[in-house]
Amino acid sequence: MNITMIGAGYVGLVSGVCFADFGFDVTCVDTNASKIAALNAGRMPIYEPGLAEIVAKNVKTGRLTFTSDLARAVKAADAIFVAVGTPTRRGDGHADLSYVHAVAREIAPLIDSYKVVIIKSTVPVGTGDAVHDIIAKTTPLALFSVVSNPEFLREGAAIDDFKRPDRVVIGANDDRAREVMARLYRPLTLNQAPMHYTDRRTSELIKYAANAFLATKITFINEMADLCERTGANVQELARGIGFDNRIGAKFLHAGPGYGGSCFPKDTLALIKTAQDFGAPTRIVETVAAVNDQRKRAMGRKVVTACGGSVRDKTIAILGLTFKPNTDDMRDAPSIAIIQSLQDMGAAIRVFDPVGMDSAREVLVDVTYAADPYACLAGADAMVLVTEWDMLRGLDLNRVKAALKEPVVVDLRNVYRPEEMKRVGLHYVSIGR
Ligand code: NAD
Ligand code: UGA
Numbered sequence: 420m421n422i423t424m425i426g427a428g429y430v431g432l433v434s435g436v437c438f439a440d441f442g443f444d445v446t447c448v449d450t451n452a453s454k455i456a457a458l459n460a461g462r463m464p465i466y467e468p469g470l471a472e473i474v475a476k477n478v479k480t481g482r483l484t485f486t487s488d489l490a491r492a493v494k495a496a497d498a499i500f501v502a503v504g505t506p507t508r509r510g511d512g513h514a515d516l517s518y519v520h521a522v523a524r525e526i527a528p529l530i531d532s533y534k535v536v537i538i539k540s541t542v543p544v545g546t547g548d549a550v551h552d553i554i555a556k557t558t559p560l561a562l563f564s565v566v567s568n569p570e571f572l573r574e575g576a577a578i579d580d581f582k583r584p585d586r587v588v589i590g591a592n593d594d595r596a597r598e599v600m601a602r603l604y605r606p607l608t609l610n611q612a613p614m615h616y617t618d619r620r621t622s623e624l625i626k627y628a629a630n631a632f633l634a635t636k637i638t639f640i641n642e643m644a645d646l647c648e649r650t651g652a653n654v655q656e657l658a659r660g661i662g663f664d665n666r667i668g669a670k671f672l673h674a675g676p677g678y679g680g681s682c683f684p685k686d687t688l689a690l691i692k693t694a695q696d697f698g699a700p701t702r703i704v705e706t707v708a709a710v711n712d713q714r715k716r717a718m719g720r721k722v723v724t725a726c727g728g729s730v731r732d733k734t735i736a737i738l739g740l741t742f743k744p745n746t747d748d749m750r751d752a753p754s755i756a757i758i759q760s761l762q763d764m765g766a767a768i769r770v771f772d773p774v775g776m777d778s779a780r781e782v783l784v785d786v787t788y789a790a791d792p793y794a795c796l797a798g799a800d801a802m803v804l805v806t807e808w809d810m811l812r813g814l815d816l817n818r819v820k821a822a823l824k825e826p827v828v829v830d831l832r833n834v835y836r837p838e839e840m841k842r843v844g845l846h847y848v849s850i851g852r
Contacts, residue, residue: 420602422446423496425455425522427485428537429465429681429748430570431502433577436474439483440582441606444586446492447485458485466747466774469578477538489712493529498599501550502539502570503683512688515541521808523550527557535599537566541626541686547590547619564596567619569626575745586613590622627690627781631704634683636671638707641714641814644674644851654851674850676757676805676831677714679742681750716751718831719760725829725848731765735824736799738792739806739832741775741785749778753831754805758783771795773808793822807834816843 420443423563424435427449439445449455454464461478463471478485486492493499501522519540526536536554538547568591572580587604589598597616601608608614617625644654654674662669687708688829694701723730727773742752749755752775760767768786771778776788789795792814796802802823804811812834820826820843827841830849840847 420444420497420601421495422498422500422603423448423492424500424502425449425489425492426501426503426518426540427451427458427464428502428504429574429577430572431475431500432458432465433467433470433572433581433707434502434570436470436477436483436501437578437581438603438607438626439477439480440473442548443482443603445477445483446495447483448487448489448492450487452487455487467577468575468745473578489525492527493526493534496534498535498603499526500539500568501536505540505542505689507590507685507688511692513692514541514685514689515544516546516549519546519550523553524557524633527554527561527840530554530558530561530563533562533595534562534843535566535596536567537600538623539568539570541569541630541682541689542567542623543689544620546623557675564591564593564599565619566591566596566600567622568600569622571626571629574748575743579791582607583610583613584613588615588618588622588625588636588847590617590625592619621826627686630683630686631690631701631707632832633671634678634687634711635703635707637673637675637678637683638710638714639803640672640674640708641677641850646715646795647851652851657851660672671851676718676753676850677711679715679751679753681742681748682834684708684751687711712756715756716760718753718757719764720804721831721848722757722761722801722829723764725827725846729764730761730800732767733765733800734767734769734798734824735761736789736795736802737768737770737786738772738795738802738804738811739808740770740779742773744806744808745774747775749775749782752806754779755782757805757831767797769799772806775806793818795836796822798822798824800825801829803829803831804834805831807832816840819843820845 422443424431424443424447427447435445435447457464503518505514547565547567589600647654658672661667662735740754770786826845828845828847833849
């Protein structure tokens with residue numbers, strides 16, 4: 420079976436290469452010519468552990484190719500995945516569907532035999548219907564089905580998540596499409612991955628419900644962390660204490676500076692808008708989004724308090740910039756809001772990230788970029804750990820103390836042990852402990 424993957428970003432590229440690894444012939448199409456040129460030259464446009472190796476392996480076998488020639492790729496395809504971006508639409512918080520609709524208009528005239536158009540992008544309920552209508556109106560005789568197949572992979576663990584998913588969700592309204600989907604995911608069913616077949620609209624909503632639920636879980640533990648700080652309790656112990664209960668589960672209970680990334684912030688907003696439009700507001704999710712937004716800036720105030728009440732004319736060293744470790748993605752990273760709030764209060768900012776410095780340069784201005792963590796700390800009035808990269812977990816604490824002008828460490832990910840920090844003589848502030 421021939422697969423065409425439209426959009427070679429985090430999701431399209433990872434899904435495309437994994438399908439090729441399962442033995443399918445996959446063509447990845449992207450309008451970004453420099454991305455396609457980089458991929459054809461063996462360079463990865465994103466940082467994702469293990470990606471370069473698995474791409475190289477599948478390009479070598481001839482099963483994976485990259486092109487900007489949409490017409491050829493669509494004509495050859497049995498299954499066409501749509502994995503383009505659905506960012507927040509400017510002004511109102513809805514998902515911007517212009518890229519998805521553009522793809523529907525572009526592929527419609529190219530459909531000359533039965534194709535399954537599979538929407539992998541995260542899209543509001545009803546988008547599959549709209550895509551179906553666009554294609555049917557443009558090419559009335561086209562034989563095709565539109566399927567929803569949301570993706571649940573996480574950046575930084577994307578290949579493993581794709582190949583060993585907790586479940587695959589397929590929203591199809593006809594048997595012919597379901598049969599094609601079953602063939603596509605057969606390698607995963609052989610590995611016992613649960614397949615959840617449902618209708619298209621439910622499938623579209625499952626994706627938003629899943630992300631909103633996870634965002635809620637994180638926000639809940641973050642508020643518990645605040646309460647722990649006020650009451651002298653320990654949020655890590657609390658998380659373990661509730662996480663042993665299988666009905667709650669131990670995952671996604673790490674308190675931190677607020678969730679960020681390319682998905683939770685935009686998907687919670689889009690769900691809120693959809694729910695309001697349909698007259699069934701999701702007040703819990705509305706609160707989660709608002710609390711999370713406030714939290715990021717509150718982290719700036721936490722740093723100010725740790726610094727004795729003011730950061731004016733002080734240098735703050737920020738370690739870790741990406742929204743989580745093992746990615747170079749800066750979209751909606753908490754570091755951005757934290758740095759802005761510290762700059763607003765008069766601080767000079769020096770930063771370091773093991774992988775995300777290039778992407779950071781596109782969004783963070785007026786900061787100084789340091790070549791390594793210790794250079795970042797040299798002479799600074801405080802160190803703030805924002806992203807829990809492994810290489811930052813193992814810093815030499817004596818060197819940290821020697822490098823800093825003032826021995827202040829604010830750990831927004833709880834990676835260090837309070838007793839150890841005290842022993843070294845660092846004034847240490849963490850989250851909910
Ligand atoms: P991305 O921005 O990394 O990639 C999108 C790609 O689509 C870009 O390379 C862009 O050039 C390309 N594109 C846009 N219009 C095109 C067109 N008409 N033809 C061909 N290519 C086109 O986005 P992403 O992070 O991969 O996310 C894609 C979708 O998947 C979003 O809806 C997102 O919410 C969802 N999603 C993302 C993740 C994640 O971890 N990033 C996980 C699950 C779901
Ligand atoms: C998230 C979901 O986990 C994926 O299932 C989903 O496919 C994806 O969004 C998407 O729709 O794009 P991702 O954004 O890559 O994946 O990363 P997560 O590991 O979920 O982390 C998101 C944010 O929450 C990060 O800022 C992270 O630091 C924060 N987080 C996560 C916490 O603060 N505490 C936790 O316990 C877990």
